[in-house]
Amino acid sequence: MQWQFSNDAPIYAQLIRGIQIRIVAGIFPTGERLPSVRDLAAEAGVNPNTMQRALSELEREGLLYSARTTGRYVTDDVKLVNSLKRRLAEGRIGAFLQDMRELGFESEELLDILRQELEKEE
Amino acid sequence: MAILECKDLSKRFGSVDALTDVSFAVEPGRIVGLLGPNGSGKTTLIKLVNGLLTPTSGQVLIDGEAPGKRSHSLVSYLPDRNCLPQWMTAGQLLDFYRDFYPDFREDAAREMLSRLEIPEKRRMKQLSKGTREKVQLILVMSRAARLYLLDEPIGGVDPATRDYILQTIIGNYNPEASVILSTHLIADVEKVLDDVLFIHQGHIMLRTSVDQIREEKGMSVDQLFREVFKC
Structure with a gap:
């Protein structure tokens, strides 16, 4: 799935939507570990801080969670x-x-x- | 602490005010776009930060100190023109950079050269203009610096290489280091930037983040730039 960005909305908001879609579509399966911020940023071609911001937002929504040492996971709440x-x-x-x-x-x-x-x- | 701080920085060339009262700071871990039309003072600002020019008034502080020997070890600078010895090969240039800079990551440079299919045995003068630019950028990005000053890093290369260069900047991201890059190819770099500085006739006219522009104006930085600098 390609990352595409429109001109009229903040990039972090478009990243949030893009990750949500990937979770729903099973590209990032429930309960599994997410790639690192750096890898995700590189894949989407965006600033790592912007990606970080999107991920933090998704964590607050409960869609992602961080495990202290092993990284960030998709929720297993189906x-x-x-x-x-x-x-x-x-x-x-x-x-x-x-x-x-x-x-x-x-x-x-x-x-x-x-x-x-x-x-x-x- | 800010990696770079400019305080009331002004530069006059004869009777021409190239920069007037420029003040801003760049925190570690930021990628900042220096955006402005031709002749707005981007290169002058970068040269002042790098210590290649001395300010008429005001101050530049890099990690708390004026540009000098120490700042040169912290700053990796890509000039707006190619300044590498033309008789050297890419491979010799790697040695050259390794000797000069303790933070030079030779492996990283070698990998980028091969990724862009640049032969190490070819002399600079035998390479195309775009390829020479690539070599220079590879050398600059292969240093583990605290501040990268990139003057028009993507101006002279094809779109595919442009993507690769931006990928390199993202991939090289380090929360301790900052990147300042000047360009007028805004649409290409927009997604990579945290903050933007709009510079016009030597003045900073806007300092904000990319997403703030998009949030508040409902348009991209590129669109805003075209509106603000409409001829």
Whole structure:
């Protein structure tokens, strides 16, 4: 998964979102150790202090925790990760719905086209 | 303690005020972008910090001391032009730097040379301009310095090398050391910086952090720069 940054939001906030997505997607699996700040910063191409700030924020949210000597881990609280997944999904669906309304789709019509597209995928 | 402190620093060349009352401090572990249009005083400021110029008034303190013998051992400086002996090969330059600087990490330099596929046996004058710049930057970044002063480190190289250089700066990150880099290629360096100093006609006109600009203005540093320095 590539790191990409937009111009209109703070970088640390975009890092928080990017790490959340990676946790939800299982790229950073629950209960497992996270790469070091330096490695994460290098991978994302960002300042290590900014990465540190994002990680501290995620620790406060309870999504990450630090073990004194061995580094930083993803929470093993599956419920917490699932509710985050739900929250992220709702955000994206909200944006999607707005787009579709803009195109003039009503709910029924929208469900129809969604079903058709999903069938095509399968 | 701040690794670098500038107090009311001014520099006049004849009747031209190159820098006027510049004051700021840089704490350890920070990567600071010195941003300004051509001729705004970036290089003058860097040369003053490095002791290559003496201030007309005001003070520069590096780790609490004026630029001098001790500061040269703490500061690794990348000039805005290539100043390496052109008859030397990259390999000879490694020896040269090792002799000069006890903090030179030869292994790191060698690894970067091979990563960028720069032959150690080729003389500087046989290399392209961009490659010479790479060699010089490798030498500078291979020192375990407390303060890196990089004057336009990414100006003359291709975008892929630019990425590699920025990766090197991130990878080299040390909470005890600071980096000051001047550039006008802001979009490229923005993600790597903690703080930015906007410099205009010898004055510091803005000093803030990258994320503060984005948070308060809802735009990138690059966009803000284009707005502030609109011609």
